[in-house]
Amino acid sequence: MPKSKFVDFKAVKAAITMEQVLEHYGLLDKFKRGADSLSGPCPIHKGSNPTQFRVSISKNVWNCFSECKHGGNTLDFIARMDDVSILAAANKAIEWFHLDIDEMSGDSNPEAGETSEPPRNGEVARPRPAARPAPAQENGAPNKPLQFRLDKLEREHPYLVKERGLTLETIVDFGVGFCAKGMMTGRIAIPINNAEGKVVAYAGRSIEEPTDDSPKYKLPPGFRKSQELFNLDRAIKEPTDKPLLIVEGFFDCMKIHQNGWRKVVALMGSTMSAAQEKLIRQHMTGQSHVIVMLDENEAGKFGREDIASHLSTHCFVKVHEFDTPEAEPEHLFPEDLVEILEGVR
Numbered sequence: 157m158p159k160s161k162f163v164d165f166k167a168v169k170a171a172i173t174m175e176q177v178l179e180h181y182g183l184l185d186k187f188k189r190g191a192d193s194l195s196g197p198c199p200i201h202k203g204s205n206p207t208q209f210r211v212s213i214s215k216n217v218w219n220c221f222s223e224c225k226h227g228g229n230t231l232d233f234i235a236r237m238d239d240v241s242i243l244a245a246a247n248k249a250i251e252w253f254h255l256d257i258d259e260m261s262g263d264s265n266p267e268a269g270e271t272s273e274p275p276r277n278g279e280v281a282r283p284r285p286a287a288r289p290a291p292a293q294e295n296g297a298p299n300k301p302l303q304f305r306l307d308k309l310e311r312e313h314p315y316l317v318k319e320r321g322l323t324l325e326t327i328v329d330f331g332v333g334f335c336a337k338g339m340m341t342g343r344i345a346i347p348i349n350n351a352e353g354k355v356v357a358y359a360g361r362s363i364e365e366p367t368d369d370s371p372k373y374k375l376p377p378g379f380r381k382s383q384e385l386f387n388l389d390r391a392i393k394e395p396t397d398k399p400l401l402i403v404e405g406f407f408d409c410m411k412i413h414q415n416g417w418r419k420v421v422a423l424m425g426s427t428m429s430a431a432q433e434k435l436i437r438q439h440m441t442g443q444s445h446v447i448v449m450l451d452e453n454e455a456g457k458f459g460r461e462d463i464a465s466h467l468s469t470h471c472f473v474k475v476h477e478f479d480t481p482e483a484e485p486e487h488l489f490p491e492d493l494v495e496i497l498e499g500v501r
């Protein structure tokens with residue numbers, strides 16, 4: 157039975173403020189601050205009257221009294237500014253503000269569609285402190301390389317070997333392992349490198365069913381996931397005429413790599429951020445080929461269409477669709493992978 161997948165709009169809305177959204181667009185300086193309000197020219201219809209657009213800080217809503225004659229919440233604002241659907245706006249908000257996506261949605265996490273997860277049908281995620289945005293960073297500022305390494309990671313942990321089917325070679329190759337102490341205690345630590353191959357963060361994968369207090373993935377506060385592509389540093393060392401495979405999650409990526417296709421990157425979610433698009437474009441020519449292989453669920457279908465439309469102006473893009481609902485690249489047999497990829501070359 158296909159699982160219900162959704163973004164909990166309510167939780168996303170509750171986690172971000174209009175001020176943060178305006179700041180994200182670089183607009184906050186243009187607004188005048190009142191006791192419980194912000195007012196300024198309407199950024200949606202690009203008006204000039206400084207009182208036409210008003211934000212109620214306590215209600216976290218906006219209104220344009222001029223041309224738009226419209227108002228709404230934070231997601232409505234993003235949707236109007238970027239001319240996208242509310243779903244796309246929610247996904248953008250999750251990316252921009254590093255919201256705790258495990259808590260917020262069932263479809264935007266790095267392993268959306270994982271079979272071990274109970275159905276979230278009708279479940280309402282409660283906003284909680286962990287779902288608050290990370291402290292604002294300069295827009296577009298790169299993640300800084302870490303000054304430390306997690307050592308003494310347990311490589312041959314049953315979760316990696318038995319549950320995820322990784323070989324010791326892959327485990328060592330990607331530097332992953334179970335962390336018995338420190339900030340990732342009780343989790344699988346997964347180093348994330350920037351394009352230069354420097355470790356910029358560790359993602360911590362829970363080895364148990366995620367709970368309210370323990371999300372599936374833990375990322376360091378302030379880390380901008382949207383600025384990186386997992387495994388990019390190594391994928392770009394592969395031959396330029398070889399297609400680049402784009403998948404969602406860490407484990408999709410490691411498994412595909414293990415199955416012999418090393419030119420693979422993971423979005424760490426089901427959407428491609430503007431920064432990720434830029435990274436891909438930097439390493440592509442007009443002759444390059446890209447294969448988008450996201451999970452076969454609603455989020456994946458949405459994501460792959462969006463990615464294809466963005467990348468197809470720069471290179472050749474093929475979208476892979478699985479025959480089976482809920483299929484994921486992680487679970488492909490090596491021979492099926494070969495068959496899929498051979499069809500592209």
Ligand SMILES: [Zn+2]
Pocket residue numbers: 198199200201202203220221222223224225
């Ligand atoms: Zn307006």
